Amino acid sequence: MENNIKGKVVAITGASSGIGEATAIMLAGFGAKVVLGARRGDRLDKLVERIKAADGEAISLVTDIKRRKDLEQLVNLATETYGRLDVMINNAGISPLSRIDDLQIDDWEEMIDVNLKGTLYGIAAALTVFKKQGSGHIINIISTSGIKIVPLQGVYAGTKNAVRTITEALRQESNGKYRVTGISPGFVNTELSDHIKDETARFAIKEKAAKIAITPDAIAGAVAYAISQPDHVDVGDIVIRPTVQD
Template sequence: MTDAFVDLCTMENKIKGKVVAITGASSGIGEATAIMLAAQGAKVVLGARRKDRLEDLVGRIKAAGGEAVYLVTDIKNHGDLVQLVHLACETFGRLDVIVNNAGIARLSRVDAVQVSDWEEMIDVNLKGTLYGIAAALPIFLKQGFGHIINIISTSGIKIVPLQGVYAGTKNAVRTITEAMRQESGGLYRVTGISPGLVNTELIDHIKDEAARIAVKEKAAQIAITPDAIAAAVTYAISQPDHVEVGDIVVRPSVQD
């Protein structure tokens, strides 16, 4: 029996006991990831802005026999991410993984010059991810292990109208993720996951009405569920310590 076969058969056990911090955990991909990991024995540390949803999610996870704590977290505030990581270490003694998931989409033509929307996407999608990285890296360097998972987007792979600035922020994260992977020297793992069209509340928050309606109509036809992305996160974490999954793209099979 090969080592690879043994690893495959025991993959689920590699999740058990992992301490995983997740941003944007109150809905969508973050919520699905928290539930899936907790069901496999991970200890999840959940950050988002909506306290009521975090409380409800933690309650559901605990009722199912899982372990979870939460902290109201605004990823535009570096200090909030530091506190989220601190909560993980204080509660569970370490941090194994941070999933930088929180993000927003403000879709419009570049010549519409929606500067405030640009700034918000840069603050959340780019700076918020960097703040999560900055909060976790000192812990990982001290421990000698860790795993950074950045949720990116296929919008940064195929460039289309209305998504220029949004895709720009996601491609910046893609570049940072690959640079970190090369810099890590195996001391910590780095994974980028690019979801395609997923049925989440992100669509509801698109300000441009025409764009929101168009995306909603397309999502109703082809969108995949957040569980598909949660499964990709779980797969990346499940690998043996010496195996790094650098890049995963998960999208509807019929998406262009």
């Protein structure tokens, strides 16, 4: 695995915590040059320092994926620093869950802007480089919420299912020029549930997660597996969840 990852330039959104942070640490440990984007610059700085202290290579840029220019600048940072971009990991996302008839329309729009449009902006920024290079790998972090539909997750699952559809369409359209992978995590110990405004729902999800959730490292391992495959092998879809999850 390490040999196929070493030296690759990998951009990661939502890198300041959770799955993004774990993925950055793991890939840097395998010798990748990681380019980290997130809104919390102080946490990015600490992560870069941690990676460098372990003899890894990392740079960062404060990035709000709701702004297309920010994704373009993140990709530009990669190419200006390292001369190329090999992998784009669209990881950032939010999940302010609620019943649809609660009409939390601002939350709906935020999820569409972050989970869907933000992923599309990341895809667009990366493809601009990949088309010139003739190669590249896009990895979209999706969710099992888009596989099993349950109450409170309707709009969130809708944004994730849209990303799932886009991911598969892009894989087919690429015609072997670049690789495309969708990874759908189940319950993972992250800050994602912190966005839930409904206290009852937030408590219930945190309580369940505390009992069954897997660590972000498990998802990072799936990312590393997809990247580590030979160039002619495309891992199209990975679902990874706790063994006891419904």
